[in-house]
Amino acid sequence: MLAECGFAVEVENKVKLVRGQAEIDVYAGETLKGQKYIILCECKYWKAAIPQTVVHAFRTVVADVGAHKGYIISSSGFQSGSREAAGQTNVELVTWGQFKAAFEATWMESCFTPVMTELLDPLMTYSEPVLPQWFPQLPEADQKEFMALKKIYDPLGWFAMTVSTYTLPFREDYPSLPLNDTLDPTANSTDCSQTS
Template structure:
């Protein structure tokens, strides 16, 4: 999961990578590189999915590896916390001791920029086009009952389309508007249908993306079926 997050943040990532320090060959759980303003930053991560807290001896050893390799940053991610003295061992170093939720929070801004917003824009482009106020060109070629079915679908999914637009690259990057806060609240009144329950209940942006993608794909299939009626 650590590698997935860093990859989705736009970094080059390798797992279980052997690196050569000034002292020895060491295997790193997650190795990540990012280029910022022409400068390469290297991040090393040790993932401790242990039942017991990480002792300070692990911190001392990892601090040596990070320093000897010349990495810019090192993270020890623990599922059971850290023993007494571990945080003191990381003080005044480029090592951070974090839980999995804390690690996600640290990289959330980069993840939203490099993964969530592009995916909400590109993966949902066809859906967004179908539920915008202007009807598609082929709408005029539909029989009357087909037009009525299209309009019903539009009202069923229009609020989901508004949410997709609010999370798009245009709204967030070009216009600089903040992403909707979670959990999502329905914004439109009838005759528009409310947002799906799992979309409203999403408490994380990955969960929101997956729920929205699922419903939008179903909607696109329905619109495509109508288009075939021409």
């Protein structure tokens, strides 16, 4: 079983309000020590800046649901009246980059790292940078084959170690997302799909 990752998230969730219901783009709930925490997100991929009427409507939804925080995430910014409408409330107006920055480090540490460690742990013995303790007991032919495979999969071993809980005390930062930008495709010219 994989490690739990905090918030239970539902997309396009219908929530009950004082006067009816509303559909929320993202509903995230988490219970910590018996206390439920709720975050609501509205994602606006609009060509125009978000007007204050949208903020007023979302503030009502956030209040009726009893959410601790609400985010309106916009691809085209916000009108000046929108910022005033969100002032002194628990609704935050953000771009996708700002939203991601608010949660990325916490998600990486509490979810991504434990899950990746759990999934990659069985493989790390074979691919981590340090040779396993049982390596000297292998016959010479097996040692040569192991080293040939290790040369191919060393980048995976280094990557696995950088995202594992084993390096957490020494880590200054996580690789930036998306992770495929972190890996250098030219580091090894061998086609791994052809190995057996």
